[in-house]
Amino acid sequence: MRREPARTFSDLLPLLFPAAVLVVFFVIPFGIMVAVSFFRRQQGGFYTVDFVVANYERFLTPFFGSVLGFSLFLAMAVAVCCVVVALPFTSFLSGCSRRVQVVWLVGILAILSLSEVIIGFAWSTLFSRTAGIGNLLAALGLMEAPKALLPGFGAVLTGMIYQALPFTILLLYPSLMRLDPSLLEAARTLGASPLRGFVSVVVPALRHTIAATLIMVFVFALGSYLLPQILGRPQHWTLSVLITDQAIYQSNMPFAAAMAVFLVLISLALVGLVLLVGGRREAA
Amino acid sequence: MxxxxxxxxxxxxxxxxxxxxxxxxxxxxxxxxxxxxxxxxxxxLEWYTAIFTEPEWRGALIASLGLAALSAALAVIVALPLSWFFWRRVAPWARVFQVLGVAPFMLPPVITALGFLSFWATGGFYGAPWTAVISHAIFFVTLPLVTISLGFSSIDRSLVEAAATMGADDRTVFRTVVAPLIAPYMVSGFAFAFVLSLNEYIVAYMTVGFTMETLPVKIFNALRYGYTPTMASVSIFFVAIAVLAVGLVARYGDLPKLMGAWTGEER
The missing domain is CATH 1.20.5 (Single alpha-helices involved in coiled-coils or other helix-helix interfaces)
Structure with a gap:
C-alpha cells in the first residue's frame, strides 16, 4: 500500500484528534504566554490584561544582563565539557560489542530520565560534609578536615555536566556508529598514533555533528532550572531559575513570560542554526 | 594492547x-x-518501607504513578494516529504537526511549563489534577511519536499491499497487520513517556504544585527543610524503575536502532 495524498475529508479524520490536541494544548498556551508577557502585573493575583512593554524593558537592567551573561557562559561551559568528554567515550562505545552497547545505553537512558531533583540531591549528598568526597579527601590526607564542596560554581558545573553528559552521548552515538571504521584503520596503517588518528581523522569527519551537538547541549543546559538552585548560590542562578522564581515565588507572571519568550527566541535561533548545519551536511 | x-x-x-x-x-x-x-x-531498609508506609510519601508515589500512567497513555493515543497519517498519506503541510509534536521536547522545559501555567490559569482550571495529565501528555508526546514513527517506517510495505490486494480495507489492515508490528514501538514510547513523567518536576510543579504533590515535587519540598533518609530511598527506587523500564524496552526492542531515530538521522 503506497502513500497516497489525502483527497477526501475522511482521509484527514485521523489527523483531526492529534492536531486539535496539539493546537489547543500547545499552540494556544504558547500564544497566551506571549500575550501575558505584555500584560500588567497584578499584586496577589496573576495579571491584568493590558499592553505594556515594561516587562521587556527590564531586560536592560544590569541585573538581568548579568543573569543572562552567566546563563550563556554556564551553558557554553557545560556544552564544551560534555562534548570533550563524550566524544572519545562514544567513539569507544561504538567499537564495543552490541551486547556491551545495550548495557551502556540502558544505563545512560536511565540516568538521562532521572529527575533534576534527584540529580541535584545526589550531588548535594556527594559534595556534603558528612557523606561526600570531602571525607575521602580527608582520609587520603589531601584535606585537613572534611568540608562541604557546595554551594559553589564547581558544584553547579559538575551537576549540570552530569545531567547533560548522557544526552551528549546519545546525540553523538548515531553518527559515530555510522562512521566508517576503515578511516581510522587507514590512518593507523599509515603510522598515525591512535590519538593522532582520532584528532586528525574522526574529529574532522564529524565536524558538523560536533557543531550540532555543541548547540543542542547548549540549549539543553540552558533549560536546567533546579541544579543552579540546589548546588549554587544566588549569583549562580540562570535564566531558567529566574523564570521559575518570578512566576512562582514573586508571582510576577508577565515578567516571567517576557523572559520565557526571550529564552524561546534564543533556543529557536540556535535550533535553526543546527538545522542549517544539518542541511549543509546533506547538500555536501 | x-x-x-x-x-x-x-x-x-x-x-x-x-x-x-x-x-x-x-x-x-x-x-x-x-x-x-x-x-x-x-x-x-526502614527508609525503603517508609516510601509505602508514611502517608505523605505514599500519597506522592500514588499521585506520580497515576499521573505517569495516564499521561503516557494519552501521549500514545495522540501520537498513534499522527504517525499513522504520516505513514499512510502524502501531505507535506501536515509536517507542521510533527514539528509541534517535537517542539515541547526541544525547548527548555521551563517554557512549556510556563505556557501551561498561563493557559490553565486563564481557563480557570489552575490546580486541577487532570490538567497535569494533559500537560505531561503534550510535553512527552515526542517520545511515542518518534518510536511509533520508527515502527511504521520499519514495516515492509509489501505485507500491507498483500493484505490490501486480498480485499482488506484500511481498518482491517491496521488491525491485522500494522497493529501487531508496531505494538512493541508503542510499548517503548509508553515506557519512555512513563518514566520521564514520573521524574518530571517543573511542569508538574507549575500546573498542580500547590494542590497535588508528585514525588519529585515532594523530594524538592522536603529538601528545602533539610534531609530525610526517605529522599535517598525514593531516589534509588526511581533509578530502579528507570533501569527496569529501559531494560524492558531493550529486551523487547532494538535500543541501538531506537537511539538512531532519536536524533532523526536514520530516516
Missing part, C-alpha cells in the same frame, strides 16, 4: 562519574539512623 587498556580505563572513569552520586545515595539510604552519613552506619 596499551590502547585497549587506555580505552577501558577511560570508559571505566566515565562509568564511575555516572555511578558515583547514585552509589553514595544508595549508601546513605541504608543508614540505620536518620543521618546523612557515608559510608553508612549500620544497615536498615
Amino acid at each position: 596499551t590502547v585497549t587498556w587506555l580505552r577501558r580505563c577511560y570508559m571505566a572513569l566515565v562509568a564511575f562519574f555516572l555511578a558515583a552520586p547514585l552509589a553514595v545515595v544508595a549508601g546513605v539510604s541504608v543508614n540505620e539512623k536518620k543521618t546523612l552519613l557515608f559510608p553508612p552506619r549500620g544497615f536498615s
Whole structure:
C-alpha cells in the first residue's frame, strides 16, 4: 500500500484528534504566554490584561544582563565539557560489542530520565560534609578536615555536566556508529598514533555533528532550572531559575513570560542554526 | 594492547562519574539512623518501607504513578494516529504537526511549563489534577511519536499491499497487520513517556504544585527543610524503575536502532 495524498475529508479524520490536541494544548498556551508577557502585573493575583512593554524593558537592567551573561557562559561551559568528554567515550562505545552497547545505553537512558531533583540531591549528598568526597579527601590526607564542596560554581558545573553528559552521548552515538571504521584503520596503517588518528581523522569527519551537538547541549543546559538552585548560590542562578522564581515565588507572571519568550527566541535561533548545519551536511 | 587498556580505563572513569552520586545515595539510604552519613552506619531498609508506609510519601508515589500512567497513555493515543497519517498519506503541510509534536521536547522545559501555567490559569482550571495529565501528555508526546514513527517506517510495505490486494480495507489492515508490528514501538514510547513523567518536576510543579504533590515535587519540598533518609530511598527506587523500564524496552526492542531515530538521522 503506497502513500497516497489525502483527497477526501475522511482521509484527514485521523489527523483531526492529534492536531486539535496539539493546537489547543500547545499552540494556544504558547500564544497566551506571549500575550501575558505584555500584560500588567497584578499584586496577589496573576495579571491584568493590558499592553505594556515594561516587562521587556527590564531586560536592560544590569541585573538581568548579568543573569543572562552567566546563563550563556554556564551553558557554553557545560556544552564544551560534555562534548570533550563524550566524544572519545562514544567513539569507544561504538567499537564495543552490541551486547556491551545495550548495557551502556540502558544505563545512560536511565540516568538521562532521572529527575533534576534527584540529580541535584545526589550531588548535594556527594559534595556534603558528612557523606561526600570531602571525607575521602580527608582520609587520603589531601584535606585537613572534611568540608562541604557546595554551594559553589564547581558544584553547579559538575551537576549540570552530569545531567547533560548522557544526552551528549546519545546525540553523538548515531553518527559515530555510522562512521566508517576503515578511516581510522587507514590512518593507523599509515603510522598515525591512535590519538593522532582520532584528532586528525574522526574529529574532522564529524565536524558538523560536533557543531550540532555543541548547540543542542547548549540549549539543553540552558533549560536546567533546579541544579543552579540546589548546588549554587544566588549569583549562580540562570535564566531558567529566574523564570521559575518570578512566576512562582514573586508571582510576577508577565515578567516571567517576557523572559520565557526571550529564552524561546534564543533556543529557536540556535535550533535553526543546527538545522542549517544539518542541511549543509546533506547538500555536501 | 596499551590502547585497549587506555580505552577501558577511560570508559571505566566515565562509568564511575555516572555511578558515583547514585552509589553514595544508595549508601546513605541504608543508614540505620536518620543521618546523612557515608559510608553508612549500620544497615536498615526502614527508609525503603517508609516510601509505602508514611502517608505523605505514599500519597506522592500514588499521585506520580497515576499521573505517569495516564499521561503516557494519552501521549500514545495522540501520537498513534499522527504517525499513522504520516505513514499512510502524502501531505507535506501536515509536517507542521510533527514539528509541534517535537517542539515541547526541544525547548527548555521551563517554557512549556510556563505556557501551561498561563493557559490553565486563564481557563480557570489552575490546580486541577487532570490538567497535569494533559500537560505531561503534550510535553512527552515526542517520545511515542518518534518510536511509533520508527515502527511504521520499519514495516515492509509489501505485507500491507498483500493484505490490501486480498480485499482488506484500511481498518482491517491496521488491525491485522500494522497493529501487531508496531505494538512493541508503542510499548517503548509508553515506557519512555512513563518514566520521564514520573521524574518530571517543573511542569508538574507549575500546573498542580500547590494542590497535588508528585514525588519529585515532594523530594524538592522536603529538601528545602533539610534531609530525610526517605529522599535517598525514593531516589534509588526511581533509578530502579528507570533501569527496569529501559531494560524492558531493550529486551523487547532494538535500543541501538531506537537511539538512531532519536536524533532523526536514520530516516
